[in-house]
Amino acid sequence: xxxxxxxxxxxxxxxxxxxxxxxxxxxxxxxxxxxxxxxxxxxxxxxxxxxxxxxxxxxxxxxxxxxxxxxxxxxxxxxxxxxxxxxxxxxxxxxxxxxxxxxxxxxxxxxxxxxxxxxxxxxxxxxxxxxxxxxxxxxxxxxxxxxxxxxxxxxxxxxxxxxxxxxxxxxxxxxxxxxxxxxxxxxxxxxxxxxxxxxxxxxxxxxxxxxxxxxxxxxxxxxxxxxxxxxxxxxxxxxxxxxxxxxxxxxxxxxxxxxxxxxxxxxxxxxxxxxxxxxxxxxxxxxxxxxxxxxxxxxxxxxxxxxxxxxxxxxxxxxxxxxxxxxxxxxxxxxxxxxxxxxxxxxxxxxxxxxxxxxxxxxxxxxxxxxxxxxxxxxxxxxxxxxxxxxxxxxxxxxxxxxxxxxxxxxxxxxxxxxxxxxxxxxxxxxxxxxxxxxxxxxxxxxxxxxxxxxxxxxxxxxxxxxxxxxxxxxxxxxxxxxxxxxxxxxxxxxxxxxxxxxxxxxxxxxxxxxxxxxxxxxxxxxxxxxxxxxxxxxxxxxxxxxxxxxxxxxxxxxxxxxxxxxxxxxxxxxxxxxxxxxxxxxxxxxxxxxxxxxxxxxxxxxxxxxxxxxxxxxxxxxxxxxxxxxxxxxxxxxxxxxxxxxx
Amino acid sequence: xxxxxxxxxxxxxxxxxxxxxxxxxxxxxxxxxxxxxxxxxxxxxxxxxxxxxxxxxxxxxxxxxxxxxxxxxxxxxxxxxxxxxxxxxxxxxxxxxxxxxxxxxxxxxxxxxxxxxxxxxxxxxxxxxxxxxxxxxxxxxxxxxxxxxxxxxxxxxxxxxxxxxxxxxxxxxxxxxxxxxxxxxxxxxxxxxxxxxxxxxxxx
Numbered sequence: 125x126x127x128x129x130x131x132x133x134x135x136x137x138x139x140x141x142x143x144x145x146x147x148x149x150x151x152x153x154x155x156x157x158x159x160x161x162x163x164x165x166x167x168x169x170x171x172x173x174x175x176x177x178x179x180x181x182x183x184x185x186x187x188x189x190x191x192x193x194x195x196x197x198x199x200x201x202x203x204x205x206x207x208x209x210x211x212x213x214x215x216x217x218x219x220x221x222x223x224x225x226x227x228x229x230x231x232x233x234x235x236x237x238x239x240x241x242x243x244x245x246x247x248x249x250x251x252x253x254x255x256x257x258x259x260x261x262x263x264x265x266x267x268x269x270x271x272x273x274x275x276x277x278x279x280x281x282x283x284x285x286x287x288x289x290x291x292x293x294x295x296x297x298x299x300x301x302x303x304x305x306x307x308x309x310x311x312x313x314x315x316x317x318x319x320x321x322x323x324x325x326x327x328x329x330x331x332x333x334x335x336x337x338x339x340x341x342x343x344x345x346x347x348x349x350x351x352x353x354x355x356x357x358x359x360x361x362x363x364x365x366x367x368x369x370x371x372x373x374x375x376x377x378x379x380x381x382x383x384x385x386x387x388x389x390x391x392x393x394x395x396x397x398x399x400x401x402x403x404x405x406x407x408x409x410x411x412x413x414x415x416x417x418x419x420x421x422x423x424x425x426x427x428x429x430x431x432x433x434x435x436x437x438x439x440x441x442x443x444x445x446x447x448x449x450x451x452x453x454x455x456x457x458x459x460x461x462x463x464x465x466x467x468x469x470x471x472x473x474x475x476x477x478x479x480x481x482x483x484x485x486x487x488x489x490x491x492x493x494x495x496x497x498x499x500x501x502x503x504x505x506x507x508x509x510x511x512x513x514x515x516x517x518x519x520x521x522x523x524x525x526x527x528x529x530x531x532x533x534x535x536x537x538x539x540x541x542x543x544x545x546x547x548x549x550x551x552x553x554x555x556x557x558x559x560x561x562x563x564x565x566x567x568x569x570x571x572x573x574x575x576x577x578x579x580x581x582x583x584x585x586x587x588x589x590x591x592x593x594x595x596x597x598x599x600x601x602x603x604x605x606x607x608x609x610x611x612x613x614x615x616x617x618x619x620x621x622x623x624x625x626x627x628x629x630x631x632x633x634x635x636x637x638x639x640x641x642x643x644x645x646x647x648x649x650x651x652x653x654x655x656x657x658x659x660x661x662x663x664x665x666x667x668x669x670x671x672x673x674x675x676x677x678x679x680x681x682x683x684x685x686x687x688x689x690x691x692x693x694x695x696x697x698x699x700x701x702x703x704x705x706x707x708x709x710x711x712x713x714x715x716x717x718x719x720x721x722x723x724x725x726x727x728x729x730x731x732x733x734x735x736x737x738x739x740x741x742x743x744x745x746x747x748x749x750x751x752x753x754x755x756x757x758x759x760x761x762x763x764x765x766x767x768x769x770x771x772x
Numbered sequence: 773x774x775x776x777x778x779x780x781x782x783x784x785x786x787x788x789x790x791x792x793x794x795x796x797x798x799x800x801x802x803x804x805x806x807x808x809x810x811x812x813x814x815x816x817x818x819x820x821x822x823x824x825x826x827x828x829x830x831x832x833x834x835x836x837x838x839x840x841x842x843x844x845x846x847x848x849x850x851x852x853x854x855x856x857x858x859x860x861x862x863x864x865x866x867x868x869x870x871x872x873x874x875x876x877x878x879x880x881x882x883x884x885x886x887x888x889x890x891x892x893x894x895x896x897x898x899x900x901x902x903x904x905x906x907x908x909x910x911x912x913x914x915x916x917x918x919x920x921x922x923x924x925x926x927x928x929x930x931x932x933x934x935x936x937x938x939x940x941x942x943x944x945x946x947x948x949x950x951x952x953x954x955x956x957x958x959x960x961x962x963x964x965x966x967x968x969x970x971x972x973x974x975x976x
Contacts, residue, residue, distance in 0.1 A: 255795045320806060328799045358802060362810035370817065370912065379901050379908035380826070381817070387824030387905030392817065399813075747930050747947075 125726070132279055135216065137199075142279055171706040173257035174666050175242045178264045180561055182239030183554070185268060187632075189232040192275065194628060196224035201585075201621040204614050207606040217602035218285040219304070223278065225288025230312060231271040233408040233542070236550040238267075238322055241350045241411060243561055244553075245326060247657035247664065248344045250335025250673045250680075255328040257704040258746075263318040263325065265714035270315025273721050277307040281725065284308035287600065289397055290371070292382035292390035297375055306725040309372045314717050316364050323357030326350055335656070337675035341435070344655040344679075345421075345428055348435055349414030352442045353407050359446070360403035367396035376727060391456055398449035406445040409541070410438055412549030413480060416502045419552050420484050422651050423499035424491025427679055430483040437476030444473045454522045455529050463522035470520035477513060481506060496651070497571030501552035504579050505544055512540025515590065530600075533593025539586045551575075551631075558638075559645040563662045567642055570634035574627045581623025588613040588620075654679040659691035661768035667701045667756060670765050695762055700755040713742035780942075785862060787949040789942045800950045804957050811961050814913045815968060821905040822973065828904035831973030834897070839890040840970050843883050844962065847921075850879035851959035854952050861948055866940050869948070873932055876955065880925045887918050910969065917965060920958050927951055 132138050156162050169177060199220050203212045212220065246254055254260050277283045284304040286295035295305045330351045334343070343351070371393070373379040380388040421428040428434065450458060450466035484506060493499065515537040519528050528534055551574070558566045592613050597604065604610055649658040659681045660668055670693045677683045684691050720735025722728075781789050788794055822831060854876045860868030891911070894900075901911040931947050938944055 256799060324799055324802045324806065327802055328795055332795055332798060358806045359809045362806050363813045366810055366813040366817070373901075373908065373912060377901065379912070380903070380905045381821070381908050383905075386826030386828070386903065387821065388908075389821065389824065389905065392820055396813065396817070744930065747927075748934065 130280060132282055137216075138279060145279065166708070167706070170711050171261075171708045173253070173261045173704050173706055175246050175254050175257065175260060176561070176664065176666070178260055179239045179242030179244075181264060182235040182242060182267070183561075185271065186232050186236035186239060186550070189227050189235070189271065190628065193224050193228040193232055194625060196220045196227070198621055198625055200224065201618040203602065204604075205618040206614070207604050207608070207611055209603055212602065214602045215285065218287075218600070219278065219283035221600055222284045222287050222290075222304075222308075223274075226274065226284070226308065226312070227271075228542075229288065229404070229408070230315065231267075231274065233546045233550070234319065235267060235271075237353075237408055237411045237546070238319070240415065240550070240553045240557065241326065241346075241353075244557060244657055245347055245350050246329065246333075247560070247660060247668060248347045248655050249330060249333060249338060250656050250669060250675065251329065251333040252668050252701065253704065254325050255333060256325045258707055258710065259321050259325055261707065262710035262713065263322040265710045266318030266321075266717060267315045269714045269718040270311045270313075270318065270721075273314065273718055273725075274307055274311035277304060277311075281307065289394070289401070291397075292371075292374075292393040293384050295371070295375075295393075296383055296390075297378075298384060303725050306372070306375055309368045309375060310721040310724050313365065313368045313372070314714075314721050316361055316368070319357060320361040320365070323354040323361065327354035327358065330354070335673050335675050335680075338680065341432070342675055342678050342680070345417035345431070345434055346411070346414035346655075349410045349417075349438055352438045353410045356403045356407050356410070356442055356445065360400045360407065363396060364400035364404075367393065367400065370396075372724070376724060391453075394453050394456065395449065398452045399446075401452070402449045403442075403445045405542070406441060408546045410441065412546045413438070415549040415553040415556070416484065416505055417487075418655065419498045419502045419556050420487050421679075422556075422653055423494045423496055423502075424488045425494070425652070426487055426491045427654075427682075428483070429486035429489075430479070431678060433479055434483055437479045440476040441473060444469055444476075448473065451520055451522075451525070454525045460522075467520055467522040471517055474513060474517055481510065496555070497566070497568055497575055498552045498556040498651075500572065500575045501548045501555070501579075504575070505548045505552070508540060508544030508548070508579075508583070512537055512544055516541065528593065530598055531593035532589040532597045532599060535599050536586050536589035536593060539582075539589075543582055543586070548579075551578075556651070557657070559650045559662045560648075560657055560660075561663060562639070564638055564642040564644050565650055566638045567634050570630055570637060574631045574634065576627075577630060578624050578627030581620045581625075581627055583620070584623060585617050585620025588616045592617075649681075654682040656680050659684065665764050665768050667703055667761070670701075670761055671697050671699075693765065698758045698761050700757055701761060702753055702755055704753045705751050709742055709746065713739055716742065786864075786940070786942055786945040787861075788946075790946075793942060793946040796946060797950060797953075800953060804953065807957065811913075811916075811964070814909075814916060815964065818909040818913045818969065821909040822969075823976070824905040826904035826906075828907055829897070829899050831906065831910075831969075832976070834894060834899055835970055835973050836890055836893060837970075837974070839886050839893070840966070843886045843890070844966050846879050846883040846886065847959055847962050850876045850883065851956055853879065854955045858949065858952050861940065861945060864940065866935070869940070870932060870935060873928060873935075873948070877925055877928050877932075880921055880928075880955075884918060884922055884925070887914070891915075914965060914969065917958065917961055920961075924951065924955055924958060927954070 131142075156165060169181065172178065199212065200217065203209050203217060242254075242260070246252070281303040284290065284295075284300075284307055285302075286300055286305055286308075290305060290308055293299055295308075330343070330347060370379070370381045374381050374383065374388075380386040382388050382390045382393045384390065417428055417434065448466055448470045450456075450462060451470045454463050454466075484502075488503075495503075515533070519525055519534060519537055555566050555571055558564075592610055595610060595613075596608070597610050645662040648660055648662045648664075650662070651658070656673055656675075657664075659673060673680065673684075673691060676687075681691065716735045716738035718735075720732045720739065723730070723732030723735055788797065825831075853872050857869050857872035857876060860872055894907075899907055901908055928951055931944070931951055934947065935944050
């Protein structure tokens with residue numbers, strides 16, 4: 125292989141990116157060395173098994189990936205603003221919409237949600253950590269190095285270019301010659317293994333580690349949605365694992381699963397992909413529903429309306445999510461009987477979703493509403509998400525779908541559910557739990573600026589796309605000719621995208637501004653919260669709770685405040701606390717995964733085997749490890765509690 | 773974690789006594805649930821593709837009955853001896869435990885040997901993974917099971933070493949128990965492979 129094939133060449137944008145990457149890396153190394161922070165980085169972050177720190181790292185990565193995916197989106201909007209644009213060529217455009225989709229779903233939405241659940245779930249159930257803290261660190265680093273492997277593709281070897289769904293035969297060797305789709309198969313595989321382990325970890329945590337008195341039907345709604353999401357992950361992600369493995373076999377070892385000759389069946393890929401892919405969209409939306417439930421209940425200052433109906437509808441949605449996948453390709457030609465069945469199951473999802481929407485509305489009704497930034501995101505979610513949902517029911521009608529299929533109508537629909545659902549929820553959750561993560565509140569004034577810019581920009585960007593779709597504009601076209609009448613709406617959409625970009629910049633500035641000047645949260649309970657995470661200090665001491673809280677009802681902390689005036693800890697009740705030890709192994713094992721994956725992408729099998737041997741070594745060392753963690757003595761707990769509570 | 777992590781319960785079998793062990797065992801059961809989904813996907817793929825033979829041989833033309841029967845016998849017996857190992861562990865008999873684990877391991881190794889022989893035979897007949905969609909799905913499904921068994925053998929060796937080093941403790945007992953769950957699971961998968969791949973292939 126020649127160097128000119130190894131590095132991506134020929135595009136000024138890519139050269140600029142190369143320079144930016146090298147400068148950023150030099151900058152990071154310089155800052156860490158100058159301020160002597162290498163040891164701090166290793167001891168406090170790279171080797172940590174603390175669920176709160178792991179959660180923070182997930183969210184930092186998610187925000188970075190939101191930036192990367194957002195830049196992709198702006199490049200696409202720039203190209204589509206006017207007819208016959210030459211800003212990007214067809215190949216470059218293909219790569220950009222592929223990486224935009226893949227990054228936004230798997231490396232932005234997923235880690236944002238998993239980050240929030242890492243920080244919040246153990247606190248909400250009154251636990252000291254997750255069931256398997258070491259595994260949790262491994263999950264994070266596998267996600268991190270999977271994302272890294274995917275992201276380097278645009279400067280080394282070339283990005284995948286067959287869409288985020290990577291349909292065959294387009295994604296096969298016949299039509300995609302480069303290494304781009306190998307990156308797709310291998311990088312998603314690595315981070316997917318991490319996600320599966322997270323699902324198992326949190327399912328055991330929620331089932332087995334709840335505080336005394338917290339029965340399943342007293343759990344906070346966010347924890348409920350995570351419990352069900354874990355079940356979805358456990359049954360959906362193995363399907364992705366297999367699909368990606370088969371793709372790797374086809375592309376790297378020349379098997380015939382999805383090829384066009386020797387019996388291969390390309391639609392098998394589409395089926396496997398969506399058997400994972402449809403539950404996947406519920407994996408990112410159910411936790412979002414949980415976040416909105418928490419925020420709405422807190423800021424309407426009322427108990428969540430219809431708790432049992434909420435639980436039932438989550439379970440119903442999760443069940444239905446496994447039996448709707450064919451609606452992604454009604455045009456495959458499975459026939460009226462199959463299409464009708466999947467059409468009905470798809471429409472049926474609107475029922476439990478509708479139940480949830482009405483429950484949020486009834487929670488707000490007669491509440492004493494406080495319009496915080498988190499609450500604004502939650503209130504905006506309801507009408508915007510309903511627009512996405514109703515157009516979803518339109519798409520669910522199989523016969524009509526032959527018109528909408530793969531048009532901008534579909535693009536508008538899924539951005540209305542994914543942005544108004546998941547992205548709004550991530551922002552709501554970020555503002556809501558930010559004081560719990562960092563000990564200070566995100567500035568509300570800037571937060572509201574972000575909200576209005578982003579929310580208005582979102583509607584300006586995506587609402588016209590419904591009409592562009594009905595006018596015949598299909599997805600993934602890299603340019604269009606003059607005279608089709610699409611130009612004005614495309615200009616409007618680009619303006620909206622720019623507004624969203626400005627909103628994101630304000631959010632980043634807010635993070636900086638609030639760190640320097642933001643209001644410190646000395647109480648641990650800045651929002652007058654209802655669930656147990658607000659019973660801890662902000663940020664919580666690493667063992668979370670000095671003694672395990674006892675739960676008496678739904679909204680456990682609210683009940684404590686009403687009955688006893690808060691969560692009180694008597695010093696004589698303190699006992700030594702057992703905590704897990706840090707480990708550097710999850711980090712270096714994930715580096716080995718990265719190396720092995722890189723070797724597989726380029727078919728450098730010696731490198732791949734070398735990486736695999738280090739993975740095996742890591743497993744053996746773990747098996748022989750005899751480290752049962754350590755105890756924090758009572759005096760130390762007393763000292764830390766006083767330090768955390770000073771000023772309270 | 774917390775004090776709960778080291779709550780020791782004398783009334784339970786050795787492998788269930790610490791809270792940490794109970795969490796690990798439940799976590800492993802859930803992992804096996806994910807494995808069920810993984811193999812179900814591979815089986816579905818195989819059933820979709822097994823009659824799509826292209827220009828290659830069909831299942832009926834290819835399969836070697838004798839090797840498959842020996843493999844089945846070896847693996848099913850190994851599951852039984854693995855159960856005997858746990859039985860000895862529950863009685864607190866270290867020598868019996870290790871002896872039966874070694875028998876299990878040898879039977880597993882025998883299974884792998886015959887499976888490799890079978891695969892090499894097919895390849896010599898010109899039936900490789902690249903020949904047709906049927907053979908791709910056959911080799912990946914049966915090969916994934918075989919890779920699982922090989923991993924199980926390596927894992928069991930590590931645990932036997934730990935048993936010899938550390939004796940039978942709550943922690944080593946839990947490890948033996950979990951590897952036995954894994955081993956029985958692979959036996960169940962093989963029954964499906966035997967039925968849906970080999971028997972079906974020879975009938976249709």
